[in-house]
Amino acid sequence: MSQLLDFEKPIAELEGKVKELRHLATGSELDLQEEIVKLESRAAKLLSQTYAKLNAWQKTLVARHPDRPHFKDYVAGLVEDWTPLAGDRAFSDDSAIQGGLGRIRGRSVVVIGHEKGHDTEARVKHNFGMARPEGYRKAMRLMRLAEQFELPVVTLVDTPGAHPGIDAEERGQAEAIARSIETCLSLKVPVVSVVVGEGGSGGAIALAVADRVLMLEHSIYSVISPEGCAAILWRANDKASEAAEALKLTAQDLLELRLIDAVVEEPLGGAHRGRSTTIGRVGDAIEKHLGELDGVGGDDLRRNRREKFIKMGQAIEA
Template sequence: MRQFLDFEKPIAELEGKIEELRRTTDAGGIDVAEEVGKLRDKAHKLLQTTYAKLTPWQKAQIARHPERPHTSDYIAGLIEDFLPLAGDRAFADDSAVLGGMGRFRGRAVMVIGTERGHDTESRVKHNFGMARPEGYRKARRLMELAGRFGLPILSFVDTAGAFPGIEAEARGQAEAIARAIEAGLDAPVPFIATIIGEGGSGGAIALAAADRVLMLEHSIYSVISPEGCASILWRDAAQAATAAEALRLTAEDLRKLALVDAVVAEPLGGAHRDAPAMLAAVSRQVWDSLEPLLALDGATLRARRREKFLEMGRAGVV
């Protein structure tokens, strides 16, 4: 059964009525096809109206929707012959970060991404997508491996941020994130990052210091979560909606600010309503972004990538 967000309750009620009428028909009752058709049209129009005027806070809720496609879904749907690689060669393997080699549209690539998990068991296993230092060290290792073998890097970002536990800080969380960013900037191969859900803080940019940064239409990307920002500025997490507005964290805002390169349109109602269509759209956009970069040499890629991020800093100062 589909999970509905709070602001989708009117849509949920209509779809619930449609399902009840379907069961009536299946049970051999009266023909209700005409009534179902009218309700479907009404539900579709309401969905269009609702999603045409989403607030930043509502977009944050969609970005976190538990049924949204995760990194593991993109790997399964877009990458052939995927060979997972584990461990940071220093401490342990971090299940919050998935990575490995495979083929994207016939081209050998390195894939890295944060994984949240789909149910309680898998979410605990993947630590809800919040990586520890060993996760970022694994990402760095795979980026360096990609550079050594000339493999373009594709990353998929969906994390609330790096794990904030004491043990993570004790093992060098900040240093691990910084080194992962450094590895991304220094990679002598094309690097395409896609924000598929929530892109939180340094935990996200560690996997997104890329030549091209793509964002799904209803994803978010910010230095801090709306709840965290509200807790700091207003000392009240209930002000999260206000914080979301101020943070300019939506794909539309970030594209206008030139902090991301392209926005990938989602199916009406969000990526979770039509995952195959979402994967197909991401595949097209990733390939369109990757193909022109394949002709560039490593030195050019590094120079352009570094200049891109330096320009963001200059624009911010101005």
């Protein structure tokens, strides 16, 4: 892996020893197979134990791992006959949000999502997945296109949040996010959203007001980043771990709070250790939930979606 998280270093040390022993055994008469098997077993056990008890801050680090699959990886692995569509027809094209037409498991869909980029050049090009107003207006245009041709909408959410720059504010960032949420609520076609990495604030929910909201096992979804929360509440960067726990931002927390509909299991060690497996499982989940929405009328879809989100956070008298 190109980047090790702090809590993964003991695992990496064992895996490194395994590689060293394999290298020594190659081309020599040394029989190191028994020792290699023992170390592999220890590494696998430590990996399983570590990922079984990740805290909220550690899950945040996993959700941000640069080697996790991003939008373009999901498109390449899941979508056939991909036809990208660009531009908001008003200002420009925003590379932070990608979208287009294609087929997932034989079903024609419109796919929209955030793209962060895997290397420095791509991250700068895609603005680290932080969209400006034209990105959300492009998303709205594609949603309306989907509705016009009666195609389901699939969104892949992975953003730290909407772009906070002055230029975005000048062009109506808040209004664009609100309009995107309104568009999601008004659609008469099925909408399935998957949080595949970070789900940051309004920048995420603008694409995630869906009939079914799914999260990868080690993804996060929150109104603010742990660092931002710590800066506001404690005025201290070293409180990010405490803020992560308080925010209840993990997939498991949100499923328990009934704010999402399902958790998609990641391979052992996280999506960054098994990218193709992760992409396949996301495809399975999308296929399953779109299938469950088959036959539901447009008016019913819209009404149920609205009621679902209106009910969130309502107080219930004991």
